[in-house]
Every structure is written in structure tokens, then in C-alpha cells.
Amino acid sequence: MPEFVSSNIAKEMEIYGYDSVVKSHCRMCHGGCGVLIYLKDGKVAKIAGDPDCPINHGTLCSKGLASAQLAYHPDRLTTPVRRIGPKASGKWERISWDEALDTIAERILRYKEEFGAESIVPGYGTGRENEAVIYRFANLLGTPNVLTAGHFCYGPRIATSILTCGTNPIVDYENHPKCIMVWGNNLVISNPDCYKGEPFSVSLDKGAKLIAVDPRLTRIAARSDVWLPLRPGTDTALALGMLNVIVNEELYDREFVENHVHGWKPFVERVNEYPLNKVEKITWVPAEKIREAARLFATTRPAAIQWGVAIEQQVNCADNNRALMALMGLTGNIDIPGGQMLFSPPKIRNVGQFGAHKMLSKEQAKKRLGGERFRLGGNFAIINPKCVWDAILEEKPYPVKMLFLISSNPVMTRGNAREVYRALEKVEFMAVSDFFLTPTAELADIVLPAATWLEMDYIGDFWKRHGHILPRRKAISVGECRSDHEMLNDLAHRVGQGEYWWDTFEGGLDYILEPMGISWRDFKKMDFIRGDVTYQKYKEKGFSTPTGKFELYSTLLEKWGYDPLPRFREAPESPVSTPELYKDYPYILITGRRLPGFFHSENRQVPWLRELHREPVVEIHPETAEKEGIKEGDWILIESPRGKVRQRAKFFAGMDPRIVSAEHAWWFPEKRDPGHGWDESNINILTDNAYESCDPAMGATHVRTLLCKIYPEKTEGDNS
Amino acid sequence: MKQYGLVIDQEACWGCKTCEVACKQENGAADGIKLIYVSEDGPRMVDGEPYFVFRVNVCRHCDDPPCADACPEEAITKREDGIVVMDYEQCTGCQLCIEACPYNAITFDPDKGVAQKCNLCHHRVDKGLLPACADNICLAHCIFFGDPEEISQTLDPLTP
Numbered sequence: 001m002p003e004f005v006s007s008n009i010a011k012e013m014e015i016y017g018y019d020s021v022v023k024s025h026c027r028m029c030h031g032g033c034g035v036l037i038y039l040k041d042g043k044v045a046k047i048a049g050d051p052d053c054p055i056n057h058g059t060l061c062s063k064g065l066a067s068a069q070l071a072y073h074p075d076r077l078t079t080p081v082r083r084i085g086p087k088a089s090g091k092w093e094r095i096s097w098d099e100a101l102d103t104i105a106e107r108i109l110r111y112k113e114e115f116g117a118e119s120i121v122p123g124y125g126t127g128r129e130n131e132a133v134i135y136r137f138a139n140l141l142g143t144p145n146v147l148t149a150g151h152f153c154y155g156p157r158i159a160t161s162i163l164t165c166g167t168n169p170i171v172d173y174e175n176h177p178k179c180i181m182v183w184g185n186n187l188v189i190s191n192p193d194c195y196k197g198e199p200f201s202v203s204l205d206k207g208a209k210l211i212a213v214d215p216r217l218t219r220i221a222a223r224s225d226v227w228l229p230l231r232p233g234t235d236t237a238l239a240l241g242m243l244n245v246i247v248n249e250e251l252y253d254r255e256f257v258e259n260h261v262h263g264w265k266p267f268v269e270r271v272n273e274y275p276l277n278k279v280e281k282i283t284w285v286p287a288e289k290i291r292e293a294a295r296l297f298a299t300t301r302p303a304a305i306q307w308g309v310a311i312e313q314q315v316n317c318a319d320n321n322r323a324l325m326a327l328m329g330l331t332g333n334i335d336i337p338g339g340q341m342l343f344s345p346p347k348i349r350n351v352g353q354f355g356a357h358k359m360l361s362k363e364q365a366k367k368r369l370g371g372e373r374f375r376l377g378g379n380f381a382i383i384n385p386k387c388v389w390d391a392i393l394e395e396k397p398y399p400v401k402m403l404f405l406i407s408s409n410p411v412m413t414r415g416n417a418r419e420v421y422r423a424l425e426k427v428e429f430m431a432v433s434d435f436f437l438t439p440t441a442e443l444a445d446i447v448l449p450a451a452t453w454l455e456m457d458y459i460g461d462f463w464k465r466h467g468h469i470l471p472r473r474k475a476i477s478v479g480e481c482r483s484d485h486e487m488l489n490d491l492a493h494r495v496g497q498g499e500y501w502w503d504t505f506e507g508g509l510d511y512i513l514e515p516m517g518i519s520w521r522d523f524k525k526m527d528f529i530r531g532d533v534t535y536q537k538y539k540e541k542g543f544s545t546p547t548g549k550f551e552l553y554s555t556l557l558e559k560w561g562y563d564p565l566p567r568f569r570e571a572p573e574s575p576v577s578t579p580e581l582y583k584d585y586p587y588i589l590i591t592g593r594r595l596p597g598f599f600h601s602e603n604r605q606v607p608w609l610r611e612l613h614r615e616p617v618v619e620i621h622p623e624t625a626e627k628e629g630i631k632e633g634d635w636i637l638i639e640s641p642r643g644k645v646r647q648r649a650k651f652f653a654g655m656d657p658r659i660v661s662a663e664h665a666w667w668f669p670e671k672r673d674p675g676h677g678w679d680e681s682n683i684n685i686l687t688d689n690a691y692e693s694c695d696p697a698m699g700a701t702h703v704r705t706l707l708c709k710i711y712p713e714k715t716e717g718d719n720s
Numbered sequence: 721m722k723q724y725g726l727v728i729d730q731e732a733c734w735g736c737k738t739c740e741v742a743c744k745q746e747n748g749a750a751d752g753i754k755l756i757y758v759s760e761d762g763p764r765m766v767d768g769e770p771y772f773v774f775r776v777n778v779c780r781h782c783d784d785p786p787c788a789d790a791c792p793e794e795a796i797t798k799r800e801d802g803i804v805v806m807d808y809e810q811c812t813g814c815q816l817c818i819e820a821c822p823y824n825a826i827t828f829d830p831d832k833g834v835a836q837k838c839n840l841c842h843h844r845v846d847k848g849l850l851p852a853c854a855d856n857i858c859l860a861h862c863i864f865f866g867d868p869e870e871i872s873q874t875l876d877p878l879t880p
């Protein structure tokens with residue numbers, strides 16, 4: 001009789017005849033899951049979850065399982081290439097690493113000399129665990145301009161939480177919250193940032209109450225006790241409405257408020273500006289539902305808010321985050337078991353220290369693009385991307401001459417894609433490091449072949465706030481691909497930064513670990529290291545904020561000239577703020593619902609993942625579809641004042657008929673022309689990036705809610 | 721004899737489709753052919769409440785499998801341990817089983833010219849390993865392998 005033990009490593013090895021198994025740490029998204037990589041004849045034969053990993057407990061997602069198809073993809077770039085035709089001509093020649101890096105180094109030195117280091121802008125996309133090396137390189141070079149997604153993804157959580165309570169409050173699923181409020185997040189699909197869907201799912205199975213804030217009926221919303229289907233973009237108003245209930249019904253934690261918050265009185269005045277009848281009007285959510293959710297959240301302990309990027313890609317970015325943190329704080333859920341933990345990291349050199357921010361001179365820091373305008377972002381070394389496009393296109397306030405984009409595809413993923421494209425067409429020199437020739441890379445001068453996570457040693461989850469680090473161990477090599485860390489370590493020597501770098505990047509790993517008294521070789525033998533877990537540290541030490549309190553009222557925002565309290569701003573384009581436009585564009589478009597298998601613009605060429613979802617899909621309420629003459633499965637056009645794109649219509653009754661929900665970051669690697677269909681279905685053709693529409697403090701581009709019209713695409717011979 | 725089958729707690733499924741890819745990795749079914757697949761039921765209103773669930777569809781390894789009866793080549797057999805195995809060597813591609821299966825669990829692979837379905841990873845099960853989709857990959861922990869009756873009993877208290 002066979003015995004069954006989950007993930008039986010010894011038996012897998014024996015039966016399939018694998019040569020070895022490497023424990024590692026996946027990074028098909030931001031990273032996070034422990035994995036087992038089974039190898040045969042030097043190649044990855046199978047990927048499985050690591051049951052011993054404290055993050056994912058052996059489970060995985062589709063992306064992690066398909067990693068080998070990414071690594072061995074026939075289209076993968078395996079040597080450096082140089083463009084030999086015009087931009088986007090698709091004409092490339094292979095060059096050696098030495099030639100590629102020498103060319104890049106020569107440009108860097110030349111532009112620094114002629115236009116100043118600020119004319120060189122390195123960048124990355126979502127955090128791919130290369131951010132610390134990129135910042136280190138930039139700061140040592142002397143450029144204050146690093147182009148990232150940080151203005152509207154995770155950066156705001158870090159910036160606003162440091163302002164409010166010292167660090168990002170992370171849901172403590174290990175101790176099972178009794179109430180979870182999921183706010184604009186579909187973590188079971190996206191496994192975002194410091195979270196994986198698995199621990200959340202387990203806490204629900206243990207009986208946690210569930211509140212879902214989402215305009216769409218996700219499965220999380222369908223399973224919830226209370227679903228608040230808000231009008232897109234009105235999150236701050238909804239949160240302030242809930243705070244109004246909690247304050248006026250005195251459901252808050254008295255001890256916490258009396259002893260540990262700053263700005264209670266003005267805060268109460270502010271929430272009193274948001275009575276439920278007003279909030280109902282703004283948000284479309286019935287007052288009674290808001291009250292019910294507020295009471296459930298405030299009276300169930302411990303409770304936690306599962307938040308994410310959706311609320312950050314809005315004009316209310318910083319205030320959305322601050323209002324949610326106020327909910328966590330007032331209900332006494334900060335730093336308690338099963339609540340929202342302020343985890344301590346292991347005692348290593350952290351991303352900020354490794355990033356060498358102190359090495360950037362004050363004088364250079366002052367030149368940060370948009371730093372005067374977006375002062376919250378600027379103080380966290382984060383810039384708004386339009387500032388870079390303008391500096392390329394208009395050369396104001398000074399010219400940007402060179403971009404160095406490392407795992408970033410801004411043509412697909414930043415607001416106002418046509419402007420992004422123009423800027424990339426114009427920039428004098430651009431280097432890219434990536435797996436494939438993406439629509440962005442097709443505009444580069446030199447493209448470097450980046451290693452996947454299977455091909456590198458690194459300290460996984462180094463940048464996260466859940467208090468763990470885990471070894472990512474190199475299992476294979478592919479062509480001449482190099483990790484971004486090794487590549488920058490090499491380039492640094494070629495531009496005269498050698499003294500701050502190492503012979504190989506293993507030295508960098510040792511440097512990170514040094515304060516713990518261990519080296520990479522030691523760490524490689526471990527499963528993970530966790531920082532000390534202690535609760536309610538603020539009772540002894542206070543919060544790590546200017547006042548030492550939980551700052552409902554932010555003294556730093558006040559100092560930088562912003563409203564120190566959260567308030568609701570109407571979206572730049574909406575039925576309320578632009579009623580005239582609404583007549584011509586009569587639907588609220590939301591963008592970027594999460595799909596299994598894809599990570600923003602990635603994985604459209606990975607067969608097992610593309611098979612999960614072959615085409616861009618726009619969800620339309622059946623009533624709306626009927627009104628617009630749209631049939632299920634039609635290709636339709638979605639149009640905003642900035643442009644139009646096509647996606648395939650799918651009926652979805654789980655949202656207000658006034659809402660249309662499109663997918664983001666679609667391009668078509670299978671289209672062999674160098675554009676790869678970048679502007680056919682790319683929702684950022686429709687989004688705006690005007691400074692006035694961005695979050696005034698953080699500089700977050702408002703890409704999640706806008707106005708649109710929809711209509712069937714005319715096919716050939718169709719004269720209607 | 722101990723019986724084997726898959727039991728899936730559909731209410732717990734999040735629709736992440738990891739099980740689909742785990743099956744691909746193990747069984748290498750061609751592009752477009754899924755031995756296990758996840759579909760959507762809803763959204764719609766049920767008793768005045770919004771309703772939306774995922775449904776994981778896979779061969780049920782029926783007690784009295786109509787697919788086996790329909791197959792003129794006797795390519796489908798039910799083993800004593802309950803696993804209904806389709807032998808691809810014997811399949812001639814007549815597709816009668818596809819019509820006979822009440823659960824849409826069989827697909828036709830036009831390139832290979834044979835029908836395909838979940839064989840409950842019997843090549844793993846016979847060696848004491850769990851089927852690929854049930855090997856602790858699911859974040860909802862909702863795919864169970866073992867004696868279906870025993871599993872259903874343990875699941876019952878959870879399903880109201």
C-alpha cells in the first residue's frame with residue numbers, strides 16, 4: 001500500500017531519477033515563496049513549493065511553477081546586443097559583455113562630464129530585488145534620479161507608514177486575525193508585496209470575518225460577510241466615513257488614543273466632515289453598509305486591513321494609505337498578535353544602508369526631478385515618471401540624456417503611454433537589462449541579457465517588511481545571462497566606483513549580512529533568518545516618528561506644506577469632477593485587475609501562463625453591453641480623451657453597470673514586428689499623467705479610474 | 721480495497737489556476753488541452769445575494785464510468801482502487817467517450833489524434849506519491865486526494 005507524504009523529496013528524486021534538488025526562493029513576482037528546484041542533466045526538470053518555507057508553506061502560484069519555461073524560452077536574450085538600425089527597427093547584432101559595458105560606461109562618464117550626473121537616469125519597474133543595487137549605483141554616481149514604480153506602488157506605503165508609525169504595518173496571519181478587511185486587493189491571485197495568498201486563506205478557514213472593499217465582486221468579495229462596492233476612486237471618503245462611525249460611536253481603543261496618538265482633536269474634526277449621508281453620496285455605498293463594516297471591524301479583535309497597490313495609483317494615494325492606517329491605529333490593532341505588526345528585520349544592512357543614500361551630496365539631491373513639487377516622494381528618493389519624460393522631451397529643468405532601464409517596460413506600464421514612447425524614441429542613449437526584447441527594449445541602444453531568479457545567488461525578501469530573509473540559490477546558468485547585481489557590480493568598476501563594490505557580487509551579499517556576523521556561505525546553508533518578534537514595542541519605545549506617537553496628524557506632511565490630515569479628493573476625471581466630459585465618455589473605466597500567471601507586462605510569452613489567459617479582456621456589465629450593442633466575445637474599442645485600444649468583451653454582472661473594467665500591460669510577444677502590438681490593447685494609451693492629476697505629495701500617477709466610452713470594433717466590410 | 725479519488729472543496733477555491741499549471745508540468749498536455757481546469761460560475765444574484773464561485777473540473781473517476789462503456793477499444797478501464805485510466809496507446813481517437821462523459825472531463829488532442837483525461841496521476845500514485853495537483857500546491861488547500869468517502873466526511877462540517 002503506498003504511503004502519501006506531501007512533497008516527498010527523497011521519493012521524487014528516486015522515482016524520477018533527478019540528479020539534485022536546490023532549495024531556493026522564487027522571484028517571478030516580487031518574490032517570496034520557498035521553492036524546490038529539481039535538476040536533471042544540469043537543467044531544471046521540475047519546480048515545487050518548499051513545505052518548510054515559513055512564507056508559502058509549500059504552496060506556489062502558476063508563475064513560480066512555470067519559471068523554467070521562462071528561463072529556457074527560445075526568444076530569451078542570451079547575449080548582449082547592440083541596435084544597428086533605427087530605433088524600433090528590430091535590427092540587432094550580438095556583442096560581448098565587455099563591449100556592452102564599456103560602451104555604457106563611456107556614455108555614463110561622458111554625460112556626467114557634459115551635463116552632470118543628473119542627466120543619467122537609471123530605473124527599474126516593480127521591485128525585483130535589484131532596487132538596492134540600482135540605488136547604490138545611482139547614489140555613488142551622483143544622480144538623484146532613479147525612475148521606478150515607487151511613486152505609485154509600494155513606495156507610498158513605505159513613505160506614508162514611516163511618517164505615520166515608523167514602518168509598514170504587516171498583517172500577522174500567523175496569529176490569525178479574527179476580522180480581515182481586504183481593501184482593493186486580490187491577494188489570492190497577486191500574492192503581493194509582503195504577502196502570499198496562502199496564509200490569508202488559512203486565516204479565513206479558521207473563521208476570520210471578512211470585509212471586502214472592491215468595486216468588483218471578486219471571489220474574496222463573494223465570500224465576505226460585508227461587501228462594500230464603492231465608486232472607483234472614493235476610498236479615502238469611505239475610510240473617513242468608517243472612521244466617523246468609529247469615533248462617534250466610541251468604538252476606538254481608548255488607551256491607544258489617549259497615550260499613543262498625535263493630533264486627536266484635529267483628526268476628530270476632520271472625520272466629522274465626513275458624516276455617512278455625505279459619504280454614501282460620494283461612494284455609492286449605502287450608509288448602513290458602511291456602518292455595519294465599521295462596527296464589525298472595530299469590535300472584532302484582532303482585526304487587520306489587507307491593502308495593496310490599487311489605492312495607491314490614484315490622486316488620493318497618500319491619503320488613502322493614511323486613512324487606512326488611521327483605521328488600524330484607532331482600533332488598537334497596531335503591533336499586536338493577529339493584527340498589524342511592525343516587524344523588526346534581521347540585524348543586517350538594510351536596503352536603505354545598502355542603497356548608499358547618504359553618499360548622494362545635498363547639492364545633487366536638490367536636483368531631484370520633481371522634488372520640489374512632490375515633496376513626500378522626493379524625500380524618499382522617489383520621482384514621478386513624467387518629470388523624466390519632460391526632461392527628455394523639453395530638456396526642462398535640465399536635459400536627461402541617458403536612461404538605463406533594468407527590468408522595466410514603461411511603454412506598457414506607465415501613464416500616458418504615447419508620451420512615454422515619444423520620450424524613449426528621443427532619449428539620446430538608452431540601455432536596458434531584461435529577459436526579452438520588449439517593446440521598451442526595442443527602443444534601446446544596448447540590451448543586456450538579465451538572469452532569472454533560477455540563475456542567481458541573492459538574499460531573498462531583503463527589501464520586505466515581514467521580518468524574514470531567505471536564500472535564493474543559483475541553480476542553473478543560461479547563455480551569457482547575468483544577474484542585475486553582478487552586472488552593476490561590474491559596471492561600477494568601469495565608471496570609477498570600484499572602491500565601493502566587490503570583486504564579485506558575493507562580496508555584496510557578505511556586506512549585507514556582515515552585521516549579523518555571518519557570510520553568504522553561512523547563510524546559504526540556512527533556510528531563513530527572522531528578526532525578533534515582539535509586540536506593542538511602542539509602549540516602551542514610542543513610534544519611530546517625529547513626535548514618537550502614531551501620527552494621525554502628520555507633522556512631516558505639515559512641514560512639507562501639505563494637509564497633515566487625510567482628506568478626499570475627487571478623481572481628476574469623474575462624473576462629479578468633469579460632468580461635461582462624462583456626457584461623451586459615459587463610463588468609469590477601472591484598469592489593472594489582477595490575472596493569474598501574469599506579472600504586469602510579463603509572461604505573455606510563457607506557454608503555460610499565456611494558456612491561462614490568451615487575450616486582453618474588458619469586463620462589461622450585461623446591461624451596459626446591451627445598451628452599447630456589444631456581444632460577449634466581441635473585440636471592442638475603449639476610448640478616453642487620450643486615445644483608444646481594443647480588448648475582448650466579457651460580460652460581468654458583479655459590478656455597477658456604470659463601470660467598465662479593463663486589463664493592463666498587454667503586449668503580444670508573438671507579433672514578430674518590433675512594436676509587438678504595444679499600442680493595440682495597452683490601457684495606458686488611455687490614462688493621463690498630467691502633474692495636476694497626480695497625488696500632490698507622492699506624485700503617484702492616477703491610472704486606476706478615468707472616463708471612457710466603449711463601442712464594437714468595426715470589422716472589414718461592416719458599414720454600420 | 722482502498723479507493724482513490726480527488727475531492728475538491730469548490731467553496732474554498734480562489735481561482736488561481738495553479739492546479740492547472742501543476743498538471744501541465746507533470747503530464748505535459750499539449751497547448752489548449754487541460755486535464756483539470758477552473759471555470760467561473762457567476763457573478764449573478766442568488767436569493768438576493770451576490771454569488772460568484774470558481775469550479776474546478778476534472779475527471780470524477782465515476783463508479784460506473786459511462787466513458788468506459790462507450791469506448792469500443794476498451795481503452796478506458798476502472799481499476800480496483802477506483803482510478804479510471806485511459807490508455808492512450810489503445811485510443812483510436814473515435815471520440816465516443818467525449819460524448820459519453822457527463823462532466824466534460826475528456827478533451828481531444830487533434831495533433832496526437834487521441835482523447836486525453838486525468839488519469840489521477842496513477843504513475844505517481846502507484847509509487848506512493850500524491851497526484852501533482854494535490855501535492856500541497858494549492859493555496860486554498862482545497863484539493864484532497866484519498867478515499868473520497870473518508871475525505872467528504874472530514875469536509876462535511878465545513879460546508880454549511
Ligand code: SF4
Binds near residue numbers: 857
Ligand atoms: S490551485 Fe486551488 S485555489 Fe487555485 S484554482 Fe486550483 S483548486 Fe482553486
Ligand code: SF4
Binds near residue numbers: 778786787820
Ligand atoms: S471521463 Fe467522465 S465519465 Fe469517465 S470517469 Fe471521468 S468523469 Fe466519469
Ligand code: SF4
Binds near residue numbers: 756839853
Ligand atoms: S491527478 Fe494528475 S492528471 Fe489528474 S488533474 Fe491532477 S495533476 Fe492532472
